[in-house]
Amino acid sequence: MDNRVIRVLLAKIGLDSHDRGVRLLARNLKDSGVEVIYLGLYRTLEEVAQTAIQEDVDFCGLSMHTGAHKEAFPKLRELLNSLGGGDISVIGGGAIPEEDRRALVSAGVAAAMFGPGANYNSIVEWIKTNTPARNS
């Protein structure tokens, strides 16, 4: 029997305390049958990346409202790659301009970026249909 469950890590980094969105997403994912590892506020990117490895998650998500997204997401991608987590998808959300969201996705840094007003159901749906395959 095969009971695969999607695992998602969600966190906020630095001094950004706007966590209503990410908490609601955590709740929505839980209610959709996903296991969410929620790291809360004031994390560092190193903590987030190490945790993603230790928890073997499919997605590593950052919610950002500080304007530092152009630095943070590529750094997270790099850290995950260097720790052997190249197959972990990075996703993001928060107050990030559309242009930057598109740039991060097309640069291969993030698998998806969700902007202000993104519908929770559509995020959950996207996660469910884009979970990376696990060959073992």
Next chain:
Amino acid sequence: MKDLGKRVLAGDVRAASRLIRNLEDQITDTYIAIQEIFKETGKSHVIGITGAPGAGKSTLTDELIQAYRSQGKTVGVLAVDPTSPFTGGALLGDRIRMLRHAEDPGVFVRSLATRGAMGGISKAVGEGIHVMDVLGKDRIIVETVGVGQQEVEIINHAHTVIVVLVPGMGDEIQALKAGLMEIADIFVINKADREGAGKLYKETMNMVQMSRDRAGVSKGWQIPVLLVESVMEPHKFAESVEKLRDKIEEHYQFLIDNDLISERMRRKTAAEIQEALWGAVMCPILGELEASGEMKRMIDHCLLKETDPYTLADEIACRYLKEESDKESCAES
């Protein structure tokens, strides 16, 4: 990921976490990796921390990690949180309290959801302990879900069980009841600066003294009751948790000195064999019954009172278990 067993033996954290995940997800053939590592297990001291939701188990675990790290010991943590009975999802938040160790290579924290298990831990905890064990962790801390009275399965996995109590949860009758209050090797009265802690301490001490000669697996061990307080004063808090660490070590030594460790290992191994049997025997049967639609038909028949679960179970048992030995007697009955 290939060769999970070998990679875990080589110390690969990601592979270790993946192996635990494949066990949680019941991926076919995962047991092969466990077969590969099993011979190397049995070296770590396993510590269980259990207690009611919000009793402070995660915060205590965090400080206990620190207390062991200050002695240079490596620590593995399996932190269990509940799975939703409705959606199968879970919000795993224990490690929020343990993040100061996130970048310490001597500490490996893995969150697990109960996935429907009722005993306060998840089915994968037993194997998760093996995985942490072969990674070379000196101490493995298993933090159960917030428990009530009956979720005592941690005793099948831990050498030393800590029950965390907090003031204000009930009167002294609660302390006399069977279940949770019986399984402690060490009691911690947490948040002891709160009202009612003195009374709780007295009641717990009374209970402990009455059960001193219990025929449990720690026969002869005097169960200590430790007060832990002042979480807001890091220095004081650390000091009281260091005392807890020393008691844990004392208990483990006691088990070794009195040859009680083998008894615990037998119980742990028995639980594992049962678990493996369940996976090897029951899971395929249930899977087949689901897939063929027979499960649905059986439920329908039961609801119409045309038969009952016991008769059905008997029939299934006859079909699967007695197939080889006495097919005839089944056919007759």
